[in-house]
Amino acid sequence: MNILSYEKSFLALGAVLLVCCLLALGYASFAMGIHLPGEEGLIDPETARETPPFDAPGLRQTGDGTYEAVILASAWKFEPNEIRVPTGSEVTLTATTVDVIHGLHVTGTRVNMMLIPGQIARVTYTFRQPGEHLILCHEYCGINHHTMFGKVIVE
Amino acid sequence: MSARPNTATVYDPSGYDVPESQKKPMRWAIYIGYAALIAGIFHGFAQALSYAKIDILEYFPGLRNYYQGLTAHGVANALIFTFSFSNGFLALMTARALSRKLNSALLWASLALLGLGNVLVIFAVVTGRASVLYTSYAPLQAHWTYYTGLVLVVLSTWAALLNMLMALSAWRKEHPGERVPLLAFISVCSYVMWFLASLPIAVLFLGFMIPWSTGLLAKTDPLLSRTLFWFTGHAIVYAWLLPAYVSWYALIPRQAGGKLASDSLTRLAFVLFLVLSIPTGLHHQYTDPGISTAMKTLHLLMTFGVFFPSLATAFTIIASLEIGGRARGGKGLLGWFTKLPWGDPSVTAQLLAMITFVFGGITGLINASFTMNQVIHNTTWIPGHFHMTVGSAVALTLVGVAYWLIPYLTGKELWGRRIGLWSSWLYTIGVLIFARGMASAGLEGMPRRIYRARATYDLPSWELGGILTGIGGTLMFVGLLLFFVVIAMTILVGRKGGGPEDIPFSETLHPPKTSGWEVSMDRLMLWVGVALVLIVIAYGPFFAGYLPAKLVSPGFNFF
Ligand code: HEM
Ligand SMILES: [Cu+2]
Ligand SMILES: [Cu+2]
Numbered sequence: 207m208n209i210l211s212y213e214k215s216f217l218a219l220g221a222v223l224l225v226c227c228l229l230a231l232g233y234a235s236f237a238m239g240i241h242l243p244g245e246e247g248l249i250d251p252e253t254a255r256e257t258p259p260f261d262a263p264g265l266r267q268t269g270d271g272t273y274e275a276v277i278l279a280s281a282w283k284f285e286p287n288e289i290r291v292p293t294g295s296e297v298t299l300t301a302t303t304v305d306v307i308h309g310l311h312v313t314g315t316r317v318n319m320m321l322i323p324g325q326i327a328r329v330t331y332t333f334r335q336p337g338e339h340l341i342l343c344h345e346y347c348g349i350n351h352h353t354m355f356g357k358v359i360v361e
Numbered sequence: 362m363s364a365r366p367n368t369a370t371v372y373d374p375s376g377y378d379v380p381e382s383q384k385k386p387m388r389w390a391i392y393i394g395y396a397a398l399i400a401g402i403f404h405g406f407a408q409a410l411s412y413a414k415i416d417i418l419e420y421f422p423g424l425r426n427y428y429q430g431l432t433a434h435g436v437a438n439a440l441i442f443t444f445s446f447s448n449g450f451l452a453l454m455t456a457r458a459l460s461r462k463l464n465s466a467l468l469w470a471s472l473a474l475l476g477l478g479n480v481l482v483i484f485a486v487v488t489g490r491a492s493v494l495y496t497s498y499a500p501l502q503a504h505w506t507y508y509t510g511l512v513l514v515v516l517s518t519w520a521a522l523l524n525m526l527m528a529l530s531a532w533r534k535e536h537p538g539e540r541v542p543l544l545a546f547i548s549v550c551s552y553v554m555w556f557l558a559s560l561p562i563a564v565l566f567l568g569f570m571i572p573w574s575t576g577l578l579a580k581t582d583p584l585l586s587r588t589l590f591w592f593t594g595h596a597i598v599y600a601w602l603l604p605a606y607v608s609w610y611a612l613i614p615r616q617a618g619g620k621l622a623s624d625s626l627t628r629l630a631f632v633l634f635l636v637l638s639i640p641t642g643l644h645h646q647y648t649d650p651g652i653s654t655a656m657k658t659l660h661l662l663m664t665f666g667v668f669f670p671s672l673a674t675a676f677t678i679i680a681s682l683e684i685g686g687r688a689r690g691g692k693g694l695l696g697w698f699t700k701l702p703w704g705d706p707s708v709t710a711q712l713l714a715m716i717t718f719v720f721g722g723i724t725g726l727i728n729a730s731f732t733m734n735q736v737i738h739n740t741t742w743i744p745g746h747f748h749m750t751v752g753s754a755v756a757l758t759l760v761g762v763a764y765w766l767i768p769y770l771t772g773k774e775l776w777g778r779r780i781g782l783w784s785s786w787l788y789t790i791g792v793l794i795f796a797r798g799m800a801s802a803g804l805e806g807m808p809r810r811i812y813r814a815r816a817t818y819d820l821p822s823w824e825l826g827g828i829l830t831g832i833g834g835t836l837m838f839v840g841l842l843l844f845f846v847v848i849a850m851t852i853l854v855g856r857k858g859g860g861p862e863d864i865p866f867s868e869t870l871h872p873p874k875t876s877g878w879e880v881s882m883d884r885l886m887l888w889v890g891v892a893l894v895l896i897v898i899a900y901g902p903f904f905a906g907y908l909p910a911k912l913v914s915p916g917f918n919f920f
Contacts, residue, residue, distance in 0.1 A: 209622050209623065209680055209870075210623070212676075212680075213623075213626065213673070213676050213677070213680070216672070216676045217669070217672060217673060217676070220668075220669065220672040221669070224665045224668060224669070227665065227726065227730060228662070228665060230730075231661070231730055231731065231732060234732045235731075235732070240732050240735070241654065242647050242648065242654050242657055242731055242735070243648055243649065243650045244650070244652065244653055244654045244657075245650070245651055245652070245653050246650055246651075248651075248911065250913055251913055251914060252913070281917075281919050305500070305917055305919075306498075306500050306501050306917050306919060307498050307500075307501075307583060307587075309739050309808070311738075311739065311740070311806060311808065313805070313806030313820065314805075314806060316732075316735040316736055317735075318648050318734075318735045318736070318738050318739070319648045319649075319650065320646075320648050320649045320650065321650075322583050322584050322587065322649060322650060322651065323500060323583045323913055323914045324582070324583060324584060324651075324911050324913040324914065325584055325649075325650040325651040326650060327650035328650070340806070340818055340820065342806065342808050342818070343808075344738075344739035344740065344808035344809070344810075344811075345498075345739060345810070346428060346431075346494050346498075346501075346810045347501075347919065348428075348501065348917070348919025348920055349426055349428060349492075349919060349920050351428070351810065351811060351812075352427075352811040352812040352813065352815060352816040352817070353816065353817040353818075355817070355818040
């Protein structure tokens with residue numbers, strides 16, 4: 207039995223597997239346009255409430271079928287805590303926090319970002335099917351963390 | 362000795378006994394570790410039930426809230442258990458492998474730092490001053506005793522490493538030109554990796570958290586804190602895992618009646634872990650704003666790279682076990698597997714740990730893929746994943762090791778072998794049910810770190826996952842209680858003089874090469890240098906673009 211040659215084939219197979227995973231990831235990000243939140247700008251959390259666009263949290267239409275939802279997180283609520291959009295809308299969620307780290311995850315979608323004091327977070331998603339989604343704070347933010355949520359209603 | 366080639370993973374296979382005076386501090390470090398494991402699982406049980414919407418928190422005397430308990434669970438099980446064990450275990454492995462004494466003063470200093478660190482952390486957590494969870498994300502602000510206590514724990518690991526390095530360099534002087542005994546090499550390599558990995562968190566705690574929590578620094582930088590935390594925080598999982606790998610590579614083959622398949626590949630795997638573990642931390646921050654996608658992609662590639670030594674590990678370990686199973690009369694393609702010593706609680710626990718780890722590894726690859734990460738980040742999928750890695754591969758291995766290590770250190774015979782077997786099986790079945798529940802509900806968006814029993818929102822699709830979490834968690838809890846009974850009874854009533862004389866070190870199929878490229882694998886400083894280069898490549902651009910620190914956040918005490 208030559209263990210070494212078995213090992214080589216095993217590792218080669220593993221390498222092929224990993225490369226396939228990476229190719230799939232490349233395809234997802236370039237061909238399917240799945241992107242991560244990135245550098246979207248800085249903000250002072252203590253004055254965020256007075257700083258545009260966060261001085262007026264809410265949904266606004268930015269074009270034909272496109273919207274921007276400006277969301278302000280604080281312990282333990284999202285403002286606004288309900289967003290209604292028509293089916294098929296492309297929504298850009300722009301969010302930040304005024305106090306501790308919060309999370310923002312819209313269930314059933316890939317909208318999933320951390321809200322970190324000092325940073326603006328942004329992600330775009332198209333809601334193709336009617337229905338209801340929860341907006342959840344999924345990072346521990348204090349004693350009432352499990353009560354912090356909102357809703358996206360796709361009509 | 363050096364006349365005939367030595368295939369043992371230790372220098373002197375004929376027998377070397379670590380002096381009793383040095384076993385004592387090692388024993389105490391290891392006891393602290395197992396005590397932390399037991400202390401942590403009570404609230405773990407409550408957490409699992411809470412996910413099944415059963416609330417038992419009121420039965421915990423003195424507990425203020427779920428998150429205080431969750432902090433205790435994470436700190437005790439992930440930090441104190443693992444590092445206390447490693448402080449004692451890796452030091453012992455190094456001493457035995459080099460077949461020479463360590464420095465007694467340093468051993469005691471390491472234990473003292475660990476003990477004092479624990480006292481401070483326990484004070485802060487128990488009095489409700491530190492319910493910030495083990496990740497300690499600013500700007501939630503804990504009492505300074507919490508951060509200071511954790512720093513002392515890290516210092517205790519550094520003291521243990523220093524001790525090991527001193528012994529290694531003394532051994533090298535006495536044995537010029539000889540290969541470092543394998544068991545010593547991989548033990549030291551594990552803690553060298555951890556030392557490098559721990560530097561960012563040392564900067565974070567000493568430079569930011571402690572000054573900030575004592576008022577010297579009015580405001581801190583949350584994103585920088587998080588990044589420093591995960592700079593250490595991914596590699597920390599390898600610091601938990603590598604001591605388990607030490608057992609899998611250098612001890613388990615012998616316990617299973619076989620031999621370690623390859624000396625070179627073992628060293629290579631540890632060197633790769635040393636080099637690749639650290640420059641991957643941003644994969645914990647895929648969903649963070651303020652970090653460019655380019656940097657995240659670079660870390661993604663590195664993460665896939667560090668999967669490689671784990672693949673190699675899977676091969677070498679399985680091959681070594683197969684050698685054992687066949688030597689015990691196993692035939693056919695898989696017959697060797699059933700012939701493994703399943704009646705030995707130490708081996709069984711670790712075999713089950715390995716099997717569970719397969720699922721841990723696969724779910725880990727999924728986490729590393731940023732597309733999937735956006736679906737599961739911070740959902741219960743994550744605890745589902747890591748209870749199959751640190752919560753099983755590591756925890757069960759350390760449980761298995763205890764079954765020979767405690768008898769070895771105390772000289773007492775293991776009490777209740779059958780109960781020990783039951784313990785591991787219950788825990789394994791439990792964790793698979795638990796992880797199935799957490800993973801499936803996580804895919805439906807159920808958040809981790811919530812007090813679900815009192816949450817003001819819920820989804821029907823979380824129902825089944827929550828129930829499975831509760832059932833699995835209960836089995837895990839019972840399993841570990843049985844482990845605790847076995848260990849406590851061994852220490853209290855085990856038959857004196859019934860412990861093993863020596864540690865179960867393996868032989869390798871072939872002795873290590875004394876010429877060729879393999880020899881350079883022992884040059885730890887070289888690999889530290891390579892690791893540093895990769896770290897600078899992986900983190901340099903981020904810090905260059907980001908610094909100076911953006912001190913925007915005062916402390917918040919929302920707990
Ligand atoms: C009886 C056995 C155990 C049970 C029932 C259990 C249960 C749980 C549950 C339900 C959670 C999720 C809590 C939440 O997100 O709200 C959790 C978190 C965690 N567990 Fe365990 N666990 C057990 C053992 C372990 C072990 C042995 C380890 C590590 C060695 C471990 C490490 C962790 C860590 C690090 C967390 C994350 C804490 C955090 O989010 O801050 N657990 N555990
Ligand atoms: Cu929260
Ligand atoms: Cu990681």
